Amino acid sequence: MSEILIKNASVCDPAQGINCETMDICIRDGKIVDSVSGNAKVIDAEGKLTMAGGFDGHTHSAGKINVGRFMNPNDARKNLVPGLSGQVARTEKTRAQVGYNTPNTYAIGYRYAKLGYTTICEAAIPLLSARHTHEEFKEIPILDKMGLSLFGSNWQVMEYIRDKEPEKLAAYIAWGLKASRGYGVKIVNPGGGEAWGWGKNVSGLYDPVPNFDVTPAEILMGLVEANERLQLPHSVHVHCNNLGKPGNYATTIETMKLFEKVKPSRDRQSLHVTHVQFNAYAGTSWRDFETGAPMVSDYINGADHLTFDLGQVIFGPAVTMTADGPVEYANSRMLHEKWSNQDVELEDASGVVPLFYSPKSFVNAVQWAIGLELALLVKDPWKVMFTTDSPNGGSFVNYPEAFTYLMSAKRRAEVISGFSKMALDRMVLPGIDRELDFYELAVMTRSIQSKIYSRPEKGNLKVGSDADIAIYDILPGQIDPTTEYEKVKKAFSGTAYTLKDGVVVVKDGEIEATPKGRIYWVNAKVPANIDSAMQKDIDLKFKKYYTVSKSNYMVEDMYLENPVEIGTEGVF
Amino acid sequence: MQVVKLSLKKANKIPIEADNVNPDNFAGKTTEEIKAIPVLYGNGQCPLGDLFNVEAEGSDSVENTKIVFEGDVSRVKRIGQNMSAGEIEINGNVDMHCGSGMKGGKVVINGDADSWLGCEMAGGEIILNGNASYYVGAGYRGESCGMRGGKITVNGNTKDYLGEHMCGGEILVKGDVGLLPAISNNGGKIVIEGKATMPASEMKNGTVIINGEVSDLLPSYKEEGTEEVEGVTYRKFVGDVNVGGKGVLLIK
């Protein structure tokens, strides 16, 4: 039995409505408890902001990121955020580290932990190469992990939707999650991945997918039906059509509206829209490009069925990586950048392109503003998950920098002062004076994730929750984040303590211990007769079209370290 | 003026990484202090003085510091890396990455240089009185910009990929070069007195002048008449058409 007493912490825990109150936290065997014995190890947290461990709900940290590493060996030496990037020699406690946007697996674990983050959700697992994602998960120390499996251009999915077989579709989703050991349903540019199989794209929700006679809207509605039928812990997680195109805000709102009538099967949103920054563009071309954030925010303020995340841009080098194959090809041609592509048979596409966000580029400046506008114009922080879609908008190691933008209008004005007039004319950010407080920041970085992913033991400090705790050397009330943003950045860049399951993993910004995290995956129950009917269909797919055997397709148990199987009951 | 003389105590096969060996790091230091500067030798560090005889005379600013290598240092890498001023003279062959990332000052090599001479150089001057190997004035793996300023003069020959990804500065080669000089470059000027093969592939911008024989001119250049440079008439090629290039390739 191991016990820890965190004394006199300045606790900020929105899940319990606690806003920076001084209190003790008791830990026993990795869980938060009511009280501990006198033998408990004491951590003095007086004067320190204490929150639940951060939870990055949408990050590219395992699988596709390896393509990014592979094609960008020059990223290894980039040290743009000292202490959280670049080359670091091995020590007795830690493996060697490299990288900035595409760090090696060890660096990902250490650096998230230094930021006080303890859980991540990989945003895209192609079913066929899921084993690879899990192999990388295994080498990411400290963090708990989960991943979202891609279903948006999957042949079997599209056929079941076209043939109106909702039960088999649900059975297939359940099987796909099991095969890939995924946690939820990710839909990227629905139908676009299949169109990209022929070098094309779909243009919107009602543009039929070539050869499959379904529309993106039908794919979305089919998959959300299956998602709710299976009572999955997470809602569908949607990367909208037309990403990265001027004028796409309309598609985004249209997509959100599609879900208004969907009844969620659990106490959570029925739709999560991801990296909305990339999907909130107005204008008709890059010439008259401008922010669409006000329109999108207006809609979200009046809706209560959805959540979203930002995809905030960070100036400097980034690496875009997405299952949206056509978008990456377009990026590479427009920016004259190197381009990797990986179409996945019968399932999806993907691409990787490095780029550079420059404050001197009016497009990049407006993109930067849009992310912040979304965060600040949407009134209820319980709808907003903070992300940079790392490393698409920028590397996660810049989160502390981004927090200062959210918390300080003065800081934003400083950045904005470097923009061109053209950029300023295309954004509304300069007119926004809202400044988030620590409580709202905690909502966006840990509390909402608990709710969005139905993980009640995460993202809060309730008795019974996992003792994943971040203690920052900063005291709300003693400092003013609207002016002392450098202190905010410093405190969030390296915790005084990070605890993972009650183990001190970071102390004074340095790695103390590197325990292995868990893997969460969902096993949704489906009636045997429906399952076996579905299996017959996919057997045919394997026989005729896949190049791997079905028996070699499923990710085996040995790839999951500390697996946590989340069972759900399908409703048929 | 401060002059520091270095000579290897013993010839080595395992390379020494001398990225600490430059005027910036030596200026104002005594012989003993210089001997204590750590260098990497294989997988371990050791003081410079364990591997080199060191003799420092005088004490002065970086600008007025000169480092002289006596004898072969063909397994000492990164001499003069990132130097900002002062001078390095090498009387012998030198290993890879000499003058890499240098920003100012001067490096004179009286011998041959191994690959990546003046790689990612931003300023200053390198004079090589011998032959160079691969990637003179090039960039690091995956980077889109190599040499961006300064001047490299090679009085002998070089091998392949001269000035790869060059974005600025000037390279002059008195002898022949190997395959693909000026590949993927995006600025700067390269003059080759001798022979070259497949020059200026994917050049976006910049000027390449070749006085010697050119083999295997790539089928991605438009011939656009002639141009006269310093009294010499050259055939003028513009390209590379496949990257919408505005580079100018002048061939005798």
Next chain:
Amino acid sequence: MKIKANLISGRTADQGAHLEAKTHKGYFDACAYCELNSADLERLSASEGDSLKVTTEFGEVVVFAKANEGNPDGLAFIPMGPWANAVLSPDTHGCGMPGFKGIPAEIEVTDEKPLDMKSLMKKYLED
């Protein structure tokens, strides 16, 4: 009679099938030969099975002659393996890859016999 040739190396099915049987004669048979087209063999006055000495800037090796009509004139092919490597280029061209293809070579008929794998390697150990 000597001819000048452009030497390349590469995989063959037979070489691949003996990857894990390199001590066997089958491997020797699969790798210790040089393919030329019959016109080139004729110029050498060599028949299949004759010993050929292949000499390059980097060494020399004795292998058997083999005809392959797919080869254009002056192109010599030796399957990848220790025999080919006795004469291929160690220069890694700044990118790590030795010269396994496109090596200028001289080829002539010889009375010497190709060394078996162990004898070839022994030479390196003794030198």
Next chain:
Amino acid sequence: MPVIKDAVCSLCGSLCDDITVTVEDNKITKIENACILGHSKFVGMFEHDRIETPMIRKDGELVPVSYEEAIEAAAKILVNSRRTLSYGWCSTSCEAISGAIKLAEETGSVIDSTANVCHGPSALAAQEKGSPSASLGVIKNRADVIVFWGCNPVHAHPRHMSRYSSFSKGFFTEKGRKARTMVVIDVRKTDTAKLADKYVEIEQGSDLLLITALRSIVNGHEDVIPETVAGVPKAELLELAETLKNAKFVCIFFGMGVTQSRSKYKNGDAVSSLISDLNQHTKAVMIGMRGHYNVTGFGQVATWETGFPMAIDFAKGYPYYNPGETGANDLLVREEPDAAIIAAADAGAHFPQKAVRHLARIPVIQIDPYANPTTELADVVIPSAIVGIEAEGTAYRMDAISLRMKKLIDSKFKTDEEIVKDLTTKVRELKRGA
């Protein structure tokens, strides 16, 4: 009599996973679906020269010792080395590779894979231009124009054409070979070329000229093309470019003819650009024909663990990468290493003479199931179980799809994974002692 289905063939980068294996008395007696190479691997293994016991060279001769003695001798070599080269790790599992990388990190070694002499330039090419690719099933289901450039699958990947490419049938390619155009570009008429609809013979070493010409044509600049390029008449080039542009889906498979010939990685770099250009007209991708069954896996594991796919130098304690400087042959030719581990690959057979001569001069530790030329040079020889037959583990197909290799029969030999682990433990022990 156990019959194991869907076994993964651990020979070439095609990693066929539909092999049926019959095992009798811990011996493989029958194998179905495998090609000649796979057959040799699975059935031939009982005739091949296994290394029967760990050995240490004493007075010029390899003499049998125990695993413990061999591991200790190997560990001593590593601890006393200032620059160890760890090479190979491609005919083994990702789990063993991961262990080897950890060992290299702890000992400040340089670790490199067989990509050094194979598709290393393809990685360098991807680092210039990216790697526009697809899984093999995409080709099977969609490609109507298939180009084999500088590769000879009939010999090197015998089932490739029937499972994944020319002869396979898929969703949009029901007619199989009949509805596909097969182009072969090579310097000699190989057995693969004999099956092609269009064979383009080029002058050896002039691949880059040809690729550049194709790009110029595809990009609308045919006026800059001279009458012949790379020995190919302009008319033929125009026709080839038309074939590519008018395709519904093009895949260029490329091999060592592209990676090893004159312009090395700049060839792959240009193919990548050609693919990008072709996508203005059609859909096109490229796939490297990887040799060792898990050389792709080495690249994957090394990339996520160190940031780099090969040629990783840990001398500084963190990974540094620069093929041309830190590649296995770069080091050996410069006579840098003072010790080497050669595992699951055969440097003795596949490196140029000059590199092999340096190996002959330094202490060499070999880890391999089979005796081969490297054994002749080795000072410590540690036999291992055959991965994919006697040991399980992960491998990556040439298109970066990972598969779980099965253990089919029992073995008295330690696995690569165990050997690396033991060696690491011993190294730590010796270091602590020192």
